[in-house]
Amino acid sequence: MKRALPLALLVLLGAGSLAFDLTLPLRLPSDQDWAEAAGAVRAGAGPGAPAAVVQIWPPWAERARLFVDAVPVVAEEDLAAADYLGAQRLWLLALPRVPFGGLVAARAALLRRGAVPLGAARNFGALSLEPWDLRAPPVATELTSRREAHEVDYVARECEQVPIGARLERRGAGSVLHLRAGIIGERAYDDGRAPLQVRAGFGTLIVRGAGWQRLDVSLPAGASAERNFAFTIASADASPPFCLQAWTTR
Amino acid sequence: MKRLPLMMGFLTAVALSLTQADVGFVRDEGYYFSAAQSYETWLRGLPQSLAETERYWSVNFEHPPLAKLSFAVSHLVFSTWSRLLPDALAWRLPAFVFAGLLSYWLSLLALRRSRAAAVLAPLLFWCAERTFFHGHLAAFDVPICAVTAGVAVAWLRIASPLEGQGLKHSLWLAFLYGCALATKHNAWFLPPVLLVHALLLPGPARARSLRALLFLLLSPLVLFATWPLLWHDPVRHLRDWISFHLHHVHYAWEYLGRELRAPPFPIEYPLVVDALALPLPAVVLYALALASLLTDFARRRLGPDRLLELGLAGAAVLPFMLRTTPIFGGLKHWLVFLALLAPEAASLITQIAERSGLRRALPLAAAAALLPGIWQIVHLHPYGTSAYGELAGDLPGAASLGMQRQYWSSNVMGVLPWLNANCPPGARVYFHEVNIESYRAYLQSGQLRQDIRYASGPGDAQYAALQWHREFRDREPETWNAFGTRRPAFGLYLDETPQVVVYARPGSPGAP
Numbered sequence: 017m018k019r020a021l022p023l024a025l026l027v028l029l030g031a032g033s034l035a036f037d038l039t040l041p042l043r044l045p046s047d048q049d050w051a052e053a054a055g056a057v058r059a060g061a062g063p064g065a066p067a068a069v070v071q072i073w074p075p076w077a078e079r080a081r082l083f084v085d086a087v088p089v090v091a092e093e094d095l096a097a098a099d100y101l102g103a104q105r106l107w108l109l110a111l112p113r114v115p116f117g118g119l120v121a122a123r124a125a126l127l128r129r130g131a132v133p134l135g136a137a138r139n140f141g142a143l144s145l146e147p148w149d150l151r152a153p154p155v156a157t158e159l160t161s162r163r164e165a166h167e168v169d170y171v172a173r174e175c176e177q178v179p180i181g182a183r184l185e186r187r188g189a190g191s192v193l194h195l196r197a198g199i200i201g202e203r204a205y206d207d208g209r210a211p212l213q214v215r216a217g218f219g220t221l222i223v224r225g226a227g228w229q230r231l232d233v234s235l236p237a238g239a240s241a242e243r244n245f246a247f248t249i250a251s252a253d254a255s256p257p258f259c260l261q262a263w264t265t266r
Numbered sequence: 267m268k269r270l271p272l273m274m275g276f277l278t279a280v281a282l283s284l285t286q287a288d289v290g291f292v293r294d295e296g297y298y299f300s301a302a303q304s305y306e307t308w309l310r311g312l313p314q315s316l317a318e319t320e321r322y323w324s325v326n327f328e329h330p331p332l333a334k335l336s337f338a339v340s341h342l343v344f345s346t347w348s349r350l351l352p353d354a355l356a357w358r359l360p361a362f363v364f365a366g367l368l369s370y371w372l373s374l375l376a377l378r379r380s381r382a383a384a385v386l387a388p389l390l391f392w393c394a395e396r397t398f399f400h401g402h403l404a405a406f407d408v409p410i411c412a413v414t415a416g417v418a419v420a421w422l423r424i425a426s427p428l429e430g431q432g433l434k435h436s437l438w439l440a441f442l443y444g445c446a447l448a449t450k451h452n453a454w455f456l457p458p459v460l461l462v463h464a465l466l467l468p469g470p471a472r473a474r475s476l477r478a479l480l481f482l483l484l485s486p487l488v489l490f491a492t493w494p495l496l497w498h499d500p501v502r503h504l505r506d507w508i509s510f511h512l513h514h515v516h517y518a519w520e521y522l523g524r525e526l527r528a529p530p531f532p533i534e535y536p537l538v539v540d541a542l543a544l545p546l547p548a549v550v551l552y553a554l555a556l557a558s559l560l561t562d563f564a565r566r567r568l569g570p571d572r573l574l575e576l577g578l579a580g581a582a583v584l585p586f587m588l589r590t591t592p593i594f595g596g597l598k599h600w601l602v603f604l605a606l607l608a609p610e611a612a613s614l615i616t617q618i619a620e621r622s623g624l625r626r627a628l629p630l631a632a633a634a635a636l637l638p639g640i641w642q643i644v645h646l647h648p649y650g651t652s653a654y655g656e657l658a659g660d661l662p663g664a665a666s667l668g669m670q671r672q673y674w675s676s677n678v679m680g681v682l683p684w685l686n687a688n689c690p691p692g693a694r695v696y697f698h699e700v701n702i703e704s705y706r707a708y709l710q711s712g713q714l715r716q717d718i719r720y721a722s723g724p725g726d727a728q729y730a731a732l733q734w735h736r737e738f739r740d741r742e743p744e745t746w747n748a749f750g751t752r753r754p755a756f757g758l759y760l761d762e763t764p765q766v767v768v769y770a771r772p773g774s775p776g777a778p
Contacts, residue, residue: 023619030547036656078767164743
């Protein structure tokens with residue numbers, strides 16, 4: 017019996033591996049699953065519904081973009097820190113059964129940021145869809161354009177590409193200023209790149225190396241009053257493509 | 267005695283030639299096809315073209331000539347002259363021969379253990395989508411693997427008291443090592459291994475082997491004879507070749523959630539990549555084979571055959587554990603490591619079966635070892651650079667772990683039929699990682715419609731076929747901005763993981 021143990025282990029290993037491979041499709045969504053989940057998002061996105069985004073999980077599950085047409089699809093990697101600018105509701109559209117999917121950690125990250133689940137997850141085959149209330153403070157003014165998107169730190173950001181050395185003047189109200197900035201694409205990883213400063217009058221954001229840098233500062237009293245905001249971007253190296261996102265909340 | 271290895275070699279070449287049609291042209295093949303075309307033009311122009319050797323052979327000066335020359339000769343004979351084969355198949359034909367030779371020599375190495383091992387060793391090596399994929403390419407990775415195995419067989423023949431007498435064996439060894447030198451620079455590592463191996467052999471075998479080692483001084487003649495670039499100003503050209511590899515650029519490469527861009531790289535990198543990319547039973551068998559060889563080496567119970575296999579396998583992988591060697595391209599660079607462990611791993615399968623004392627244990631053990639790999643091929647071929655094994659959780663698990671999704675752009679094959687069906691006449695397509703040489707190969711092979719044009723970026727394109735790489739994530743938002751849509755029209759998704767995502771300008775045929 018003992019002599020057959022290595023053979024038994026090898027057979028078990030082979031059979032187990034094969035079983036894992038052959039059952040993988042059961043853990044993955046079909047086109048119909050995607051279409052149904054997208055339909056559910058569409059149904060919840062009618063007139064009068066809170067502004068929403070679909071956060072896919074894992075962040076590589078971007079086939080969602082083929083199907084979800086009613087609200088923006090985002091592939092943020094750090095759900096605790098992501099801004100979800102302008103959204104009040106988040107649909108967590110996930111593949112809960114994929115290996116190393118980490119959905120539990122994703123939910124924990126949402127809870128950590130103060131988001132609240134609005135109900136149980138609905139399953140569409142191998143997909144799950146969970147509505148979350150982001151409990152985000154209302155946006156007072158968007159100070160930079162969100163027309164374009166640029167990749168900073170591997171995530172598509174709705175930020176405004178601004179030449180380094182430029183001065184940006186905007187006007188708006190709000191009690192807290194939020195600044196986000198970073199170098200677009202691969203230039204962020206250049207060796208020995210000079211640091212970059214975004215001076216905003218109420219604070220300075222330093223961008224060193226790669227990453228999506230953030231600064232949140234309380235503004236002097238008078239939240240309802242409109243005021244001027246001036247952003248000056250300075251660096252010894254003006255060549256990298258740079259992206260800025262700024263907004264205020266009430 | 268040699269009939270079984272010959273059969274394994276023949277079957278390998280046949281299997282690869284039957285499954286090559288869907289394999290996309292990898293970036294490097296584009297360069298090698300261009301080089302082969304240039305060398306073929308030189309061959310056809312002989313002897314007048316001798317005066318312009320530098321011009322024709324400077325194309326892809328950074329790699330030695332043998333494989334590319336074989337692609338050129340194959341194309342000249344089977345395509346240009348006889349019109350028997352289409353261009354791409356004619357260029358790739360020598361790759362199947364090299365793959366067949368690899369199986370032949372692996373089988374010969376394993377035959378020293380048992381006939382069953384001689385069958386299982388090549389099967390174990392090829393039954394994984396990564397290795398199977400590389401067997402199809404007009405590139406250097408499988409050819410260098412093959413000639414290294416050939417050098418091993420020739421060297422062991424010299425070390426053997428029964429086989430190794432005579433000048434012809436030493437000359438054959440020198441010729442094969444010359445072929446290795448003329449195939450890829452990995453060959454530079456072989457002489458030190460052979461020297462150490464010779465020194466560890468018992469008395470008479472040691473003397474015989476050391477004498478044979480001197481014959482390797484003749485090997486550069488093969489390099490010189492097959493590389494006309496060296497016929498003029500050889501020192502400069504040799505310096506350029508060596509310098510290119512000593513100062514090779516480091517491309518960004520995704521590994522366990524990190525982008526590796528520059529040294530120092532993780533020391534365990536090649537072993538982890540092997541473990542995650544190959545089918546799990548193969549991983550375990552290779553690991554046991556390595557452990558068995560190392561243990562017996564420590565106990566001084568390693569015979570000359572196994573000692574050489576350990577040495578060559580080690581020399582193949584250790585440079586990638588130095589932390590400074592470029593690591594992009596994954597396991598293709600150390601295929602010799604797997605190949606030279608395959609005979610020992612195959613032998614372990616037979617031993618496990620024999621020890622059990624059960625009837626039909628060998629087919630059962632072989633099936634357990636090979637079936638997951640066969641399934642991987644059936645399921646994923648021709649998308650070999652994307653393949654991951656069960657330890658990684660297959661492709662979705664590897665994507666979650668943050669492993670390199672794909673490379674070399676050949677997965678674009680998966681979206682060419684859609685582009686052919688949807689692009690209006692003369693449409694401009696941004697092919698992203700697909701270089702102009704590979705694009706031309708797709709046109710030439712008829713896999714891409716002749717009127718579809720190559721765009722330099724999303725800005726001047728009507729369609730974009732983006733290959734998912736973490737270091738190229740900026741291309742997707744760039745395409746959204748240029749096209750004014752964030753919704754793809756089509757895509758190649760393997761087990762849900764995005765590989766190639768196609769965008770179409772709104773209003774274009776096929777746009778959502």
